[in-house]
Amino acid sequence: MTIISTVFWIIIFLNSILAIFTVFREKERDIAAIWAWLLVIIMLPGFGYIIYLFLGRKISREKIFTIQSQERIGMEQLVESQKKLIEAENLDVPESQYQDKTFELIQLFLNGNKSVLTKGNKIKLIHDGNDKFDRLLKDIKKAKDHIHVTYYIFRDDGIGTKLVKALEEKAKQGVEINVLYDPVGARVLGKHFFDDLRAYGGQVEPFFGSRFFLINLRLNYRNHRKIVVIDGKIGYTGGFNVGDDYLGLYKNMGYWRDTHLRIEGNGVKPLQTRFLMDWNASAKKEIIKYDERYFPFSGLIGETDMQIVSSGPDNEMHAIKKGFIKMISMAKESVYIQTPYFIPDEALMETLKIAIMSGIDVKLMLPNKPDHPFIYRATLSYATELVDCGAEVYIYDNGFLHSKTIVIDEDILSVGTANFDIRSFKLNFEVNAFLYDRGLAKKQVELYKKDISTSFLLTEEIIQGYSKWELFKQQFSRLFSPIL
CATH class of the missing domain: 3.30.870.10 (Endonuclease Chain A)
Incomplete structure (x- = not known):
């Protein structure tokens, strides 16, 4: 047993050293993703490398x-x-x-993404x-x-x-x-x-x-x-x-x-x-x-008037994410978000919290039928954090919500392919339309309110009713959010 135990710990030690070397050798990876991949490789010796080989390696220069x-x-x-x-x-x-920050949003896309208005x-x-x-x-x-x-x-x-x-x-x-x-x-x-x-x-x-x-x-x-x-x-x-x-x-x-x-x-x-x-x-x-x-x-x-904005791992601009941050930060009255997956990075989460604490009406709508349970549990973890800050989080209960929209102040609307998650912002090739049309934005708000009628509010009572096992699964899933 002593020999087996020694061999086991040698394997664990070597695996950990190789994990550190493998993940850190790829430059320009954000710290959160580094720790998430280290966790995967160390927790799953051997198999973790296979996962990393197919899912973790960055696109080479x-x-x-x-x-x-x-x-x-x-x-x-x-x-x-x-x-x-x-x-x-x-x-x-x-x-x-x-006027004001709307002009800045347009300029952001013109300068950073060459997106013509x-x-x-x-x-x-x-x-x-x-x-x-x-x-x-x-x-x-x-x-x-x-x-x-x-x-x-x-x-x-x-x-x-x-x-x-x-x-x-x-x-x-x-x-x-x-x-x-x-x-x-x-x-x-x-x-x-x-x-x-x-x-x-x-x-x-x-x-x-x-x-x-x-x-x-x-x-x-x-x-x-x-x-x-x-x-x-x-x-x-x-x-x-x-x-x-x-x-x-x-x-x-x-x-x-x-x-x-x-x-x-x-x-x-x-x-x-x-x-x-x-x-x-x-x-x-x-x-x-x-x-x-x-x-x-x-x-x-x-x-x-509109701008078509694209983003992907071939461009470090992350234009769609920056556009969302800009929209939320310029809101004066309301921010309404619909997304099937809600796994924001720290910058987006802080921007949303600042809006909530500034008195902005922040509403988030998520599906009640998860198509990816692991991702959905991480989504619920982040959603719970927003509820604690004072946001209204609605769970769509009339089927599956796949809509990817954000509208602020019934004034500016974004519709596209990007979910509100790290994968869409950094890993996938995405495209969104940013629409400067108050009439169209109001139509989206009307649709949003109609969807609320077939949704239920994620309340403190519901959150407190989660079992310890459910809370563990949510927090455990959240550990891997930078690479989901």
Whole structure:
């Protein structure tokens, strides 16, 4: 027994030394993530390294350089076209029009993310899956030139098949079809799911890695974006993926509450740009070079000014997170947040606490049906902390809440793909629309209040009723929040 005990402790010691060397050798990782990964590797000798190999390694500088280089292929003309767009529509963001901190938010995205402010867009706020796909399929049917599609999750089921069949019909008609999917989100797709689309001339590519887990060492960095661009005139983005669950057809999840945007106007151009850059960073053969037909002039056709903001592990700006921090800090009356996962970093949590203590009405809405129990328990831990500070936390009880929105003062609204968690801010490739339209923001607040009617308030009584085992699971899950 003495020999076995000695060997055991030698293994533990060596494992700990190797864990420290492995995690610390990757520079520019934040301290919280370092400690979380050390905990994983030390607690799970051997197996922890396997997890780290697939989920923990950062994107190498060489890989980032490759992505950024591919993104730039054929994009020089695009930069010039954006400049012309600004000049043509006088989008120089006059401070007299956008007062105080709103002007600062716009400038934050312009300077930090090169996000052009486009004016006079026509926006439809969509909150039902059937409505979203009915509109999308009708728009696809009318396409004349091209259809560009990106989704994180793509399922081989009723709506997935229906969407691909619609794309196949357009490909037969000579419409350019380009589909980009995430190999992890679409891991359940059959090998031949896109064969007919390819046979009719459509192009289909996986984003950033193989579908085969055993050879994909970048599982942790996913393209969580959802983008559809039709003829450069109509764009879609938001929370809905492609699957029957998003139509509320999964009994275990119930009704699917999400938020999506249908965009008409020059706000489609940044979405198009984002798709082309993602495609060129992923395509093995057929890159897409700049062409004016991808960027038709739209003029002012609506009431909404907006910026499309993207973020990902290829850029240390973390623009969407900074945008959320700025929005919360500039709120004077209210902050309403909807998210399925609430795992903020220290900066966001402190910003929310400051808003609460400053008398701002802070409301957070979470789902009551967790699709990731480990993440959900960490979410409840952070939510409980907000309740203790004075925030109102609502638990949506009418199905599953997947909506990713934040609205302040019934004035500025953000809708997109980013959850309110560290993964979305630092690990996933995301895209959000920031909308400067008081009318649209009020509509979102009305929807929020409607959702409250089918939710229950997370009270001190409920929190005090948690068992010690439940509280332990919440706190234990929270230990790993920097890497969830």
